[in-house]
Amino acid sequence: GQQLNQSPQSMFIQEGEDVSMNCTSSSIFNTWLWYKQDPGEGPVLLIALYKAGELTSNGRLTAQFGITRKDSFLNISASIPSDVGIYFCAGENNDMRFGAGTRLTVKP
Amino acid sequence: DTGVSQDPRHKITKRGQNVTFRCDPISEHNRLYWYRQTLGQGPEFLTYFQNEAQLEKSRLLSDRFSAERPKGSFSTLEIQRTEQGDSAMYLCASSARGVNEQFFGPGTRLTVL
Numbered sequence: 001g002q003q004l005n006q007s008p009q010s011m012f013i014q015e016g017e018d019v020s021m022n023c024t025s026s027s028i029f030n031t032w033l034w035y036k037q038d039p040g041e042g043p044v045l046l047i048a049l050y051k052a053g054e055l056t057s058n059g060r061l062t063a064q065f066g067i068t069r070k071d072s073f074l075n076i077s078a079s080i081p082s083d084v085g086i087y088f089c090a091g092e093n094n095d096m097r098f099g100a101g102t103r104l105t106v107k108p
Numbered sequence: 109d110t111g112v113s114q115d116p117r118h119k120i121t122k123r124g125q126n127v128t129f130r131c132d133p134i135s136e137h138n139r140l141y142w143y144r145q146t147l148g149q150g151p152e153f154l155t156y157f158q159n160e161a162q163l164e165k166s167r168l169l170s171d172r173f174s175a176e177r178p179k180g181s182f183s184t185l186e187i188q189r190t191e192q193g194d195s196a197m198y199l200c201a202s203s204a205r206g207v208n209e210q211f212f213g214p215g216t217r218l219t220v221l
Contacts, residue, residue: 004150031208042112042199042212043151050208088150092208095164096141098150 003027006089006099013079014107021087021102022073029091032065032072037086037101046087047074079106110134112213114200120219121190128186129216133202140183141210142175143199144168151199151212157183190220 006023013019023032031050035043047058049065049072056063062075072089086101113132121127133140138159143151154173155165159180169175172190177183187194197217201210 006150033209035212040215040217042114042201042215045209045211048209090150095153095156095166096208096210097153100148100150 003097004089004091004099006102008102009100010103010105012105012107015079015081017079019076019079019083019104020073021089022071023089023091023099024071025091025097026070027091027093027097028069029093029097030069031092032063033090033092033096034061034063034072034074035088035090035098037088043088076104079104081106081108112200112202112211114198114213114216116216117214118217118219120221122221123190123192125190126186126188127190127218128184129198129200129218130182130184131200131213132182133200134204134211135181137202137204137211138180139203139205139210140177141201141203142183142185143201145197145199145215154185187218190218192220194218195220 004025033048034046037043047063052069054065060077086103088101089099090096115130141156142154145151157177172188175185197215199215201212203210
């Protein structure tokens with residue numbers, strides 16, 4: 001089963017709003033990654049984090065690797081309709097574990 | 109397109125039949141991974157290869173499942189005597205040596221009737 005607790009499960013926001021989601025674990029991970037998945041497609045890598053405390057941006061996306069190495073968050077600023085999808089966090093040691101996802105809906 | 113490709117994209121089969129899926133990784137990637145994803149869940153790790161060697165298998169990979177990567181390039185995942193509980197999206201991913209970033213293919217959606 002999943003070892004990562006991802007929240008919230010779903011979000012309904014207005015276009016232009018900022019979004020924040022996070023992932024926690026009882027285990028320490030060496031790498032945290034965030035993926036986005038559209039229906040019927042595979043996950044697409046958004047951001048990879050390699051060091052505790054690391055803060056990395058990719059356009060309107062910002063993610064942080066928690067100091068304890070047991071958590072990570074993803075922020076999306078100024079959301080647009082194409083941000084709709086399911087966002088997954090993943091923690092990697094020898095293999096990769098995924099959260100259950102956050103389903104984002106953006107209303108125009 | 110030089111990304112990860114998977115074939116077929118969709119497969120419908122009857123219970124008890126065998127099915128085989130193919131994955132072609134990004135050409136310079138030496139690691140290849142198989143995952144299973146059910147509705148409302150994240151991908152679950154099944155197995156991974158480094159070149160042609162299968163280095164790890166999840167306990168999710170029952171003895172009806174077998175994966176191969178004979179030449180260290182493409183990989184196949186076979187499910188024998190399919191059961192309705194095998195219905196899922198089967199995802200393949202690849203990564204380069206020493207890099208933890210995995211890139212996913214579009215998946216094969218299996219429906220077992």
